[in-house]
Amino acid sequence: MEINSLSQCSLICIPSIRELEYFKSFAGNAHSSIFYLTSDEEVKEALESQGTQGVMLSSLYSETILCEREFSRIILLEHSLLTTSLLLSALRNSLNAPITVVTRFKAYPSELYRRLGAKYVIYSNSNKISFLVQ
Numbered sequence: 001m002e003i004n005s006l007s008q009c010s011l012i013c014i015p016s017i018r019e020l021e022y023f024k025s026f027a028g029n030a031h032s033s034i035f036y037l038t039s040d041e042e043v044k045e046a047l048e049s050q051g052t053q054g055v056m057l058s059s060l061y062s063e064t065i066l067c068e069r070e071f072s073r074i075i076l077l078e079h080s081l082l083t084t085s086l087l088l089s090a091l092r093n094s095l096n097a098p099i100t101v102v103t104r105f106k107a108y109p110s111e112l113y114r115r116l117g118a119k120y121v122i123y124s125n126s127n128k129i130s131f132l133v134q
Helices: 017-027 043-050 079-093 110-116
Strands: 010-012 034-038 054-059 070-077 099-103 121-122
Touching: 017 043, 017 070, 034 043, 043 054, 070 079, 079 099, 079 110, 110 121
Parallel strands: 010 034, 010 070, 034 054, 070 099, 099 121
Antiparallel strands: none
């Protein structure tokens, strides 16, 4: 996957349809400076069917993400700890923006996510986190 541009924007990582629905519940009509990364073809198709541009598809087991764009921040919506750790590794190997993990799993300490490569961790079951995409 490759995006050719040098302007800054946000990257939202949406690993599954469940997280896509969660994202829609708080993002509303997110602005156009957002790009999306997913390893799920169904998520990619759903985003593109809504007219979303800038959707990247990556193998979950890819060690890097080929992208020439600079992102000001990365938001990863957690689906599972395994998926999150694999995505964090690829993101850490490829991009320099700070990574925020949004998770509903309060059993895992924030230090675990930080050791995996996240700079920030937000624990939330609600959709009151729209400030992330403004």
